[in-house]
Amino acid sequence: MPRGDLYNFLKIRDAIDSVGEKVNLIGVVLECGFPRKTKGTDWFCSVRIIDETHQDPGLPVNVFTQTRHQLPRILSVGDIIQFQRVSMKIHDDKINAVFYKKYSSFAIYEGRDGRNLVPYQTYETFREKDLDKNFVIDLRRWLQNFQFDEGANYFSLIREINGGESFNLVCKIIHIHEGAGNEWMAFVWDGTDAPPSNILQKLEDEMHHPLPLHLESLPLSRDTLCSFPSVGTVLRVVSQDIEHDNLRLLKTGEWVKLLNLLCEVHAGLWRCVLTAFTKLRYTPNEDRLKIERQRLYDERLSRSPQSLRRMPFWSLPWPSQVTEVDGDDDDDHAIFLTLMDVLTSSEVSYLFHVACNPYYYYFRNVPHINARGIFLLEHHNCCVFNVCISNLVGYSQFQVCSSSHSSFPMAG
Numbered sequence: 001m002p003r004g005d006l007y008n009f010l011k012i013r014d015a016i017d018s019v020g021e022k023v024n025l026i027g028v029v030l031e032c033g034f035p036r037k038t039k040g041t042d043w044f045c046s047v048r049i050i051d052e053t054h055q056d057p058g059l060p061v062n063v064f065t066q067t068r069h070q071l072p073r074i075l076s077v078g079d080i081i082q083f084q085r086v087s088m089k090i091h092d093d094k095i096n097a098v099f100y101k102k103y104s105s106f107a108i109y110e111g112r113d114g115r116n117l118v119p120y121q122t123y124e125t126f127r128e129k130d131l132d133k134n135f136v137i138d139l140r141r142w143l144q145n146f147q148f149d150e151g152a153n154y155f156s157l158i159r160e161i162n163g164g165e166s167f168n169l170v171c172k173i174i175h176i177h178e179g180a181g182n183e184w185m186a187f188v189w190d191g192t193d194a195p196p197s198n199i200l201q202k203l204e205d206e207m208h209h210p211l212p213l214h215l216e217s218l219p220l221s222r223d224t225l226c227s228f229p230s231v232g233t234v235l236r237v238v239s240q241d242i243e244h245d246n247l248r249l250l251k252t253g254e255w256v257k258l259l260n261l262l263c264e265v266h267a268g269l270w271r272c273v274l275t276a277f278t279k280l281r282y283t284p285n286e287d288r289l290k291i292e293r294q295r296l297y298d299e300r301l302s303r304s305p306q307s308l309r310r311m312p313f314w315s316l317p318w319p320s321q322v323t324e325v326d327g328d329d330d331d332d333h334a335i336f337l338t339l340m341d342v343l344t345s346s347e348v349s350y351l352f353h354v355a356c357n358p359y360y361y362y363f364r365n366v367p368h369i370n371a372r373g374i375f376l377l378e379h380h381n382c383c384v385f386n387v388c389i390s391n392l393v394g395y396s397q398f399q400v401c402s403s404s405h406s407s408f409p410m411a412g
Contacts, residue, residue, distance in 0.1 A: 009082075009135060013053035016095050019088045025097065026082035026135045027051045028111065028143060030058045031259065031281040032249075034242045034274070035071050042101070043068045046279075049081060052142050056149075061086060063099040063106075068243070070101070073121055077249060077256075078111040078282040080139050082132065109136050112143035112284070147288060155289060158233050159192035159313050161263045161270065168259045169272070170289045171235070174228055176252050179217050184244050186237040187228070188256075188272075191297030193312040194233040199268040211268040222344070230340040231310055232297065236271040237261070249280050255290045257281035310338050 010023045027049030035045045043065050048058040061083060065071050072081065084105045086097040099106065105126040107119035117133045119126075156167045171188035178184055199211070214220070215236055228234050237258075239247060250256060259281055262273040283290060303309045337354055 011053040012049065012051050012059045015059065015088060015097065016054065019090055019095060022085045022087050022103075023097070024082070024084050025049065025059070025061075025086060026080065026132075026139065027059070028139055028146075029074055029077055029079050029081055029282065030055075030148065031257075031279045032072075032074050032077060033279045034246050034276060035068050036241075036276045038064070042066060043071055045071050047072060047074070047081065048279075050148075051139065055146075060094075060096040061099060062096055065099075065101050070123065072106060072108055074108060074249065075120065076111060077280050078143070078284065079114075080109040080111055080136055082107050082109075082135070084126065107132070112140050114140065143284075146284075147286070148282065150289070155257065157192045157293075158190050158194050158235055161194060161272075163198070163263055163265045163270075166260050166262050168257065169261055170255065170257050170283070170287075170293060172255050173250055173252050174234055175220070175224060176250065177216055177220065178244070182244065183217055184239055184247060185216055186247075186250055187234050188237055189229055189232050189234050190293050191229070191232040191300065194235060194270045197265045197268060197270055199265075215266060215269055215271060225340070226344045228340060228344075230338050230344065231301065233270070234340075236269070237274060238271060239274045241276060242274055247274075255283050255287065257283050257287075257289075310336055310341070 008024060009026055010018065012025065012027055015023045015025055028051065029047055030050045031048045033046045035043055038044050045063050047061045047063065049061060050058045063071055074081070083097065083099060086099050086104050089096055089098050103125075105123040107122045107126050107128070109119050110116055117136055119128070122128075154168060155170045158169070158171070161167060169188070169190070171190045173186055174189050175187040176185075177187065215238075240262075257280065258272075258274075259279040260275065260277045262275055262278075264271060264273065301309050339354060342354060
């Protein structure tokens with residue numbers, strides 16, 4: 001029976017040995033990329049599939065169609081996809097399958113936890129077979145105990161990011177923001193703290209043209225901020241030349257693996273960019289790396305002494321004492337909080353102890369701070385302040401409390 005016969009599925013391991021032939025495949029979507037236009041008139045996306053015979057690195061399937069809407073619209077990484085009459089090729093010494101719009105077809109089914117045996121998307125020339133259901137059931141059963149082992153060093157933590165570099169990230173999607181026009185932004189978190197960003201803005205420019213405190217057109221509502229974790233950096237992720245309806249795979253509350261994210265500092269703030277080369281990888285609930293990050297976060301919140309629990313990783317074992325505050329006797333054992341704790345506080349007026357990275361220093365009507373004090377501030381990443389909060393008309397204002405005895409070096 002010819003390998004391209006509609007009733008003959010090949011295991012991925014066997015398909016890899018069938019270069020130059022047309023084959024039928026069925027597998028689990030390990031990762032998928034975002035659709036993009038080719039240099040010609042077609043649309044393209046890449047899907048990497050696995051089965052019980054071949055998981056690492058999986059088989060890439062390059063799909064070419066006439067329109068974007070004909071491409072596979074995978075609802076969740078980990079769903080099951082079958083391809084009919086795809087060609088096995090070698091490109092750059094790597095084996096892949098190629099979907100041609102003239103004679104190939106596909107169908108996509110729900111993944112491990114699915115119950116429906118009817119595909120939720122099919123290509124226009126797809127022909128369903130009775131045996132398809134058995135293959136789908138077998139793959140769902142196999143997925144129940146499957147764990148993909150990428151290796152711990154393949155993915156970075158937010159605390160390890162560097163500007164101008166691409167990296168892979170395991171993170172939880174905290175919030176999806178869709179603003180006016182084409183504005184789209186995801187807020188992600190892994191429980192660690194991003195390093196201080198390098199701000200090149202001159203102080204004179206900052207006084208007249210201050211850098212923004214948020215990258216979205218309007219600040220997020222307080223209700224949204226209250227849903228964010230108060231410990232660990234919440235990192236912004238924006239898209240570059242990607243249609244927003246192709247971002248439906250990113251869902252609030254879910255953990256995802258993002259490959260080839262571009263990291264950069266924009267207007268003084270860290271952000272990551274989804275590009276045409278970014279891919280999403282299968283992340284089951286029992287994923288080892290997801291569990292590991294949650295464990296690190298839980299250990300952080302159980303540190304001893306308690307005052308270290310909200311300290312940024314890059315300030316440990318202790319922040320700079322240059323600006324450490326000497327509080328009242330009752331505050332000697334005060335617990336330091338994060339600025340997110342302060343922002344989301346329900347108190348109308350309150351005094352907090354905060355360890356933070358100063359964004360910039362603009363001293364107004366404070367004539368007694370000398371040049372040495374400014375130098376010391378600029379050369380220490382993390383300082384400790386007493387911060388007073390005042391909630392006015394739905395937003396928060398902060399000031400370093402004048403009643404605190406800060407150890408700023410004074411003139412004279």
